[in-house]
Amino acid sequence: MFDFIRDPSLYNLVRGPLVWIAFFVFIGGSIFKIRAMYIMARNEKAVLPFINGKAALRSLLHWVIPFASRNWRLRWPITTLTFVFHIGLVFLPLFLLSHNILIHESWGITWWTVSEGFADAVTLLVIFSCVAFFLRRVFASEVKFVSSSSDFLILAISFFPFLTGFLAFHELLLPYKWMVILHMIFGEIMLMAIPFTRLGHMFYFFMTRTWMGSQFALWNSKDW
Amino acid sequence: MAVKEKIVSRDFKEYVREVNPDVGLDESIKGLTPEKIEKTIKAVLGARTARIRAVLETCIHCGLCSKACQWYLSNDGDPSYAPVAKMRMTIWEMLKRDGKVDAEFIKQCARIVFTECNICHRCSMYCPYGLDVTFIIGLVRRVCFVLGVVPQRQMDQDHAHATTLNQVWLGQNDWLDTMQWQEEEVGAEYKDLRIPIDKEGAEVMWLPLGAEPKTGIYHIERTAKIMHAAGIDWTVPGKDVWDSSNMPMFLRDFATMQRIVRGLFDNAIRLRIKKMVLTE
Numbered sequence: 001m002f003d004f005i006r007d008p009s010l011y012n013l014v015r016g017p018l019v020w021i022a023f024f025v026f027i028g029g030s031i032f033k034i035r036a037m038y039i040m041a042r043n044e045k046a047v048l049p050f051i052n053g054k055a056a057l058r059s060l061l062h063w064v065i066p067f068a069s070r071n072w073r074l075r076w077p078i079t080t081l082t083f084v085f086h087i088g089l090v091f092l093p094l095f096l097l098s099h100n101i102l103i104h105e106s107w108g109i110t111w112w113t114v115s116e117g118f119a120d121a122v123t124l125l126v127i128f129s130c131v132a133f134f135l136r137r138v139f140a141s142e143v144k145f146v147s148s149s150s151d152f153l154i155l156a157i158s159f160f161p162f163l164t165g166f167l168a169f170h171e172l173l174l175p176y177k178w179m180v181i182l183h184m185i186f187g188e189i190m191l192m193a194i195p196f197t198r199l200g201h202m203f204y205f206f207m208t209r210t211w212m213g214s215q216f217a218l219w220n221s222k223d224w
Numbered sequence: 225m226a227v228k229e230k231i232v233s234r235d236f237k238e239y240v241r242e243v244n245p246d247v248g249l250d251e252s253i254k255g256l257t258p259e260k261i262e263k264t265i266k267a268v269l270g271a272r273t274a275r276i277r278a279v280l281e282t283c284i285h286c287g288l289c290s291k292a293c294q295w296y297l298s299n300d301g302d303p304s305y306a307p308v309a310k311m312r313m314t315i316w317e318m319l320k321r322d323g324k325v326d327a328e329f330i331k332q333c334a335r336i337v338f339t340e341c342n343i344c345h346r347c348s349m350y351c352p353y354g355l356d357v358t359f360i361i362g363l364v365r366r367v368c369f370v371l372g373v374v375p376q377r378q379m380d381q382d383h384a385h386a387t388t389l390n391q392v393w394l395g396q397n398d399w400l401d402t403m404q405w406q407e408e409e410v411g412a413e414y415k416d417l418r419i420p421i422d423k424e425g426a427e428v429m430w431l432p433l434g435a436e437p438k439t440g441i442y443h444i445e446r447t448a449k450i451m452h453a454a455g456i457d458w459t460v461p462g463k464d465v466w467d468s469s470n471m472p473m474f475l476r477d478f479a480t481m482q483r484i485v486r487g488l489f490d491n492a493i494r495l496r497i498k499k500m501v502l503t504e
Binding site for chain 2: 037040041043044047059063070071074075078082140141142143144145146147148151154198200201204205207208209211212213215216219221222223224
């Protein structure tokens with residue numbers, strides 16, 4: 001943050017103030033969105049009285065565990081891709097060595113990291129999944145029919161941070177410094193986009209599953 | 225076999241269907257005006273409640289719901305039968321155009337939501353987020369119902385419920401007469417077999433479907449035998465509502481739907497029964 005005031009370069013901008021803004025928008029926006037949805041659900045009197053915690057938890061567990069639900073088993077290639085993609089997308093940035101170094105430089109704290117070779121492999125898998133999702137959108141008839149520009153946009157939003165991160169690590173295409181700046185910008189765009197696009201399924205997932213799990217428990221049926 | 229005439233939708237070129245004339249759709253759209261349609265859509269979808277928003281803002285358009293749908297499966301994977309496609313062709317388009325759609329579009333919506341979806345909730349069992357697609361389809365049905373654009377057969381059932389509180393236009397005297405007639409019929413086979421009408425404090429109140437006293441009369445006789453053999457203390461209501469089928473629910477005709485449910489529970493309270501047993 002203060003580096004930017006001393007030396008207002010583009011690197012210090014994306015490394016300092018923009019990170020703060022991105023995290024503020026991401027966390028604040030998410031809390032706002034979750035709160036707004038909760039208040040709406042409370043006002044719609046038919047929702048909250050029917051929430052069944054135990055059923056919701058069972059439903060959630062069956063859908064966050066690979067191949068635990070019928071649809072995950074029916075479509076094993078997509079299931080594999082989905083889980084690899086989402087686990088990579090959420091956990092790799094948290095346990096990446098270079099991210100930890102940045103946090104250490106700023107605040108002097110670190111936590112576990114994964115090896116660079118492993119991180120590289122996961123990055124490639126995420127990039128590969130993105131390409132596969134893109135091809136599925138273009139060629140699979142049932143997905144193609146419902147795809148619009150916003151679908152490709154949110155796919156791109158999650159694709160570019162990983163692509164630029166990979167290119168920066170291997171110093172390909174652009175000088176390292178420029179690629180890292182691009183990588184940070186794309187990462188910040190992704191964080192800020194989460195609450196305000198359909199990437200919000202990151203937190204809505206838990207709410208919608210809670211609702212449907214409770215509904216199916218009411219009908220003495222399973223929703224997995 | 226004669227080749228049936230096909231039509232291609234004006235809005236979605238993938239939506240190709242056989243021509244299927246229906247008075248309820250073809251004639252009723254003639255009275256619609258753009259203002260009326262816009263007003264109705266805004267009245268039904270205007271207050272974007274939690275359940276609507278949750279679906280619209282979460283659906284990632286992945287198409288994983290498609291294999292849940294019997295329409296999609298039995299039409300060789302035609303993408304326009306997938307649950308998410310039905311949302312795309314109806315509610316997404318209505319909201320995108322801010323309710324400014326024409327009568328032809330409403331007719332197409334009615335065809336999709338009434339004749340190509342059974343509102344069975346299977347898509348919610350296959351959706352990774354458990355999104356309530358059926359609820360959304362129900363809202364579109366509500367829009368179509370309020371505009372009066374409903375397939376004739378379904379609208380007729382709704383009218384029957386609204387008028388007689390059963391789906392077969394059976395008057396209360398016919399209902400009572402049928403019960404007594406059936407009691408006489410079985411009386412020849414079983415000693416002391418009764419079909420108790422309006423018996424207060426009975427254990428069980430049996431509520432048939434409308435078609436049973438009308439066309440499936442043997443069901444009543446058999447139910448009576450079963451109750452008799454099992455030694456159950458049972459009764460049937462002598463007053464409306466006795467038909468437990470709730471067709472207005474499928475049209476999202478909330479007023480009639482509530483009258484039926486309330487009528488059933490009123491009977492249960494009046495007769496102080498402990499259990500309701502419904503056919504089906």
